[in-house]
Amino acid sequence: MSEAAQERPARGAGGLTGAKVGTFLAKQGILIAFILFMVGFTLANDRFLDPDNILGVIRSSAILGVMALGVTFVVISGNLDLSVGSLMSFSTIVVLDLHDTLGPALAIPAMFGLTLAIGAVIGFLVGYLRLNSLIVTLGMLSAIHGLTLTWSGGQNMDIADKEGTWFSVFGQGTALGIPVPILMFALLAAVLGIVLAKTPFGRKVYAVGGNGTAATFSGIRRARTVFTCYLISAFCVATAGLIQASRSMGSQNTVGQGMELEVLAAVILGGASLMGGSGTIFKTVIGVLILGFIQNGLLLIGLQFYVQFVVTWIIIILAVWLDIAAKRGRLLSPIA
Amino acid sequence: MMAPGRLSTFLRSGAIWAFIALELAFFSIAGQFLSASDTAFLTWDSLLLLLKQSAPLGIIAMGMTLVMVNGNIDLSVGAIFALAAVILLDSMTWPFMAAMGDWSLPLAWVFALLVGVALGAVNGFLVWKTGVDAFIVTLGAMLGFRGLVFMYNGEQPTSHLNWTLVDFAEAQFLGLHTATWFLLLVTVGMWWLMNRTVHGRNAYAIGDNREAAVNAGIRVGPHMMINFMIIGFLAALSAVVFYSETGSVNPNDGMLYELWIITAVVLGGTKLTGGSGSIVSTLGGVLAIQILRRGLNHIGADTSTVNLVIGLILIAVLFLDRQLNVKGKEALRI
Numbered sequence: 188m189s190e191a192a193q194e195r196p197a198r199g200a201g202g203l204t205g206a207k208v209g210t211f212l213a214k215q216g217i218l219i220a221f222i223l224f225m226v227g228f229t230l231a232n233d234r235f236l237d238p239d240n241i242l243g244v245i246r247s248s249a250i251l252g253v254m255a256l257g258v259t260f261v262v263i264s265g266n267l268d269l270s271v272g273s274l275m276s277f278s279t280i281v282v283l284d285l286h287d288t289l290g291p292a293l294a295i296p297a298m299f300g301l302t303l304a305i306g307a308v309i310g311f312l313v314g315y316l317r318l319n320s321l322i323v324t325l326g327m328l329s330a331i332h333g334l335t336l337t338w339s340g341g342q343n344m345d346i347a348d349k350e351g352t353w354f355s356v357f358g359q360g361t362a363l364g365i366p367v368p369i370l371m372f373a374l375l376a377a378v379l380g381i382v383l384a385k386t387p388f389g390r391k392v393y394a395v396g397g398n399g400t401a402a403t404f405s406g407i408r409r410a411r412t413v414f415t416c417y418l419i420s421a422f423c424v425a426t427a428g429l430i431q432a433s434r435s436m437g438s439q440n441t442v443g444q445g446m447e448l449e450v451l452a453a454v455i456l457g458g459a460s461l462m463g464g465s466g467t468i469f470k471t472v473i474g475v476l477i478l479g480f481i482q483n484g485l486l487l488i489g490l491q492f493y494v495q496f497v498v499t500w501i502i503i504i505l506a507v508w509l510d511i512a513a514k515r516g517r518l519l520s521p522i523a
Numbered sequence: 524m525m526a527p528g529r530l531s532t533f534l535r536s537g538a539i540w541a542f543i544a545l546e547l548a549f550f551s552i553a554g555q556f557l558s559a560s561d562t563a564f565l566t567w568d569s570l571l572l573l574l575k576q577s578a579p580l581g582i583i584a585m586g587m588t589l590v591m592v593n594g595n596i597d598l599s600v601g602a603i604f605a606l607a608a609v610i611l612l613d614s615m616t617w618p619f620m621a622a623m624g625d626w627s628l629p630l631a632w633v634f635a636l637l638v639g640v641a642l643g644a645v646n647g648f649l650v651w652k653t654g655v656d657a658f659i660v661t662l663g664a665m666l667g668f669r670g671l672v673f674m675y676n677g678e679q680p681t682s683h684l685n686w687t688l689v690d691f692a693e694a695q696f697l698g699l700h701t702a703t704w705f706l707l708l709v710t711v712g713m714w715w716l717m718n719r720t721v722h723g724r725n726a727y728a729i730g731d732n733r734e735a736a737v738n739a740g741i742r743v744g745p746h747m748m749i750n751f752m753i754i755g756f757l758a759a760l761s762a763v764v765f766y767s768e769t770g771s772v773n774p775n776d777g778m779l780y781e782l783w784i785i786t787a788v789v790l791g792g793t794k795l796t797g798g799s800g801s802i803v804s805t806l807g808g809v810l811a812i813q814i815l816r817r818g819l820n821h822i823g824a825d826t827s828t829v830n831l832v833i834g835l836i837l838i839a840v841l842f843l844d845r846q847l848n849v850k851g852k853e854a855l856r857i
Binding site for chain 2: 269312316317318319321322323325326327328329330331332333334335336337341444445448451452455461462491493494495496497498499500501503504507508511512515519520521522
């Protein structure tokens with residue numbers, strides 16, 4: 188984590204020397220890989236760069252992306268959140284159920300409230316009680332799944348009157364010719380990006396994740412910072428659940444199952460260290476888009492969807508490996 | 524191991540068995556009033572069945588204990604489990620194997636187990652040579668290995684029922700099922716490995732303080748790689764024992780196994796930070812979860828309650844453990 192702390196303020200120096208180009212390449216490796224992938228897929232299939240295709244990819248990545256934004260905060264603060272997939276199922280089921288009983292205008296804030304309440308519980312356990320986040324969120328993954336099943340009675344949830352409601356706007360609508368999920372993703376990314384990079388709170392998140400003890404000694408309220416990160420994560424999950432519910436207008440209990448690890452993969456791909464203290468919203472967005480475009484590109488060149496699993500595996504390990512290798516200055520680990 | 528206080532150590536190692544006793548008592552009594560069926564919760568047959576059903580997760584949990592004591596984690600076991608099962612069932616239909624008749628069965632087992640060891644070796648080698656955290660390596664592998672399962676046979680289930688194998692898997696020797704015997708065998712073997720061999724000692728040492736282990740001349744990398752090969756082997760063993768009986772595997776089988784297994788291992792008191800944990804307590808953790816599932820089922824609770832209760836218990840255990848070890852390590856990180 189100390190390397191991560193040193194690595195951050197180095198940005199913004201002028202002048203192009205060989206060493207600086209090397210560091211630039213190492214630091215922006217993920218961006219370069221992204222561009223290479225785009226070029227490769229474009230050459231392989233001319234439909235790839237079609238605006239409709241691109242919008243389609245971003246739209247289908249939006250749910251994962253929105254969740255990844257929140258998890259970025261949690262990961263930078265030095266913790267993990269494995270419960271986001273389960274929590275997303277919960278918010279989707281809840282908002283669909285409440286839609287028919289309370290109406291959409293009340294269902295949405297109610298769902299956000301409930302999801303944030305669960306986020307607050309996790310934040311309390313990890314932040315204030317300082318329990319290990321991996322196990323807490325693993326436990327919450329199971330517990331929230333139980334809550335979701337209890338809420339739905341194990342049944343699929345459907346909106347009864349799919350035509351007569353404006354609820355579909357979040358998942359299916361367009362504004363200014365751009366699908367609403369993309370707009371929500373972009374807006375949230377912009378806001379959270381500014382919060383993380385430009386506000387005192389953002390600096391605290393980095394400080395807590397980089398060196399929690401040092402942060403405490405310099406007067407940062409560590410518990411409160413971690414707590415807030417989990418609230419942000421829960422807010423993002425609620426937004427993702429809203430998009431998911433509105434897009435499909437009906438859902439199974441397990442809609443978000445397994446997404447926690449995909450989200451984490453996107454965040455890691457964006458270069459956030461699991462040790463905390465490093466990562467940015469921008470890089471996470473790139474990580475999400477890489478996953479989305481690879482999936483799409485592989486489908487377009489005629490490969491089955493599951494090939495992307497293998498490709499993702501290779502990319503994740505390469506990305507993290509090269510990142511570490513650049514920091515330590517040698518390719519192989521010094522482990523004997 | 525370097526106990527800060529005898530009492531807390533005793534409480535920790537004994538707690539899981541006390542918890543099991545509590546569960547058994549609770550479900551036996553509650554079952555009298557709440558159960559729909561007239562059968563008691565604790566009968567000899569249901570106990571045997573409980574042990575048998577604990578085997579698939581239990582066998583892998585033993586390997587997870589070793590890997591976690593060593594300071595790593597393996598999230599890819601569910602995918603290894605599935606791939607080994609696919610290899611086991613598919614290899615029996617290969618022409619030269621089919622020509623061998625029942626003699627192909629041990630060979631099919633060997634193939635599946637070798638695949639498990641090989642996948643574990645890939646993980647271990649990557650952790651060793653790249654220096655990437657085991658969490659990330661095996662998270663990637665969880666996706667990648669799952670992709671291999673799909674690439675092998677598409678989205679179709681792989682099926683092959685061999686009656687000799689089914690008879691073997693369903694056999695009962697001295698009352699215990701084949702799967703139970705494997706669980707016990709693995710438990711004893713892993714206990715021996717961790718407590719009576721140099722490799723086991725070193726695994727604890729590396730997990731407790733890697734720097735010190737390096738300075739003491741322990742080769743950290745090969746030890747980690749061997750441990751990943753062992754958990755790969757055990758994941759495959761779990762698959763061959765289980766699928767010998769059922770004879771059909773879906774490409775999604777074994778998903779979320781890693782989470783259940785980690786839950787069981789943590790319930791048994793193994794630390795995520797490494798350096799502390801015991802095989803016997805892990806067995807307790809596995810049994811505790813299985814009893815909870817069966818017990819809640821017995822008193823008429825549905826799956827949702829099981830998930831809820833297990834999640835909450837996991838967090839409660841973590842909290843209690845922390846309270847008992849206030850003077851323990853300050854920063855609990857993965």
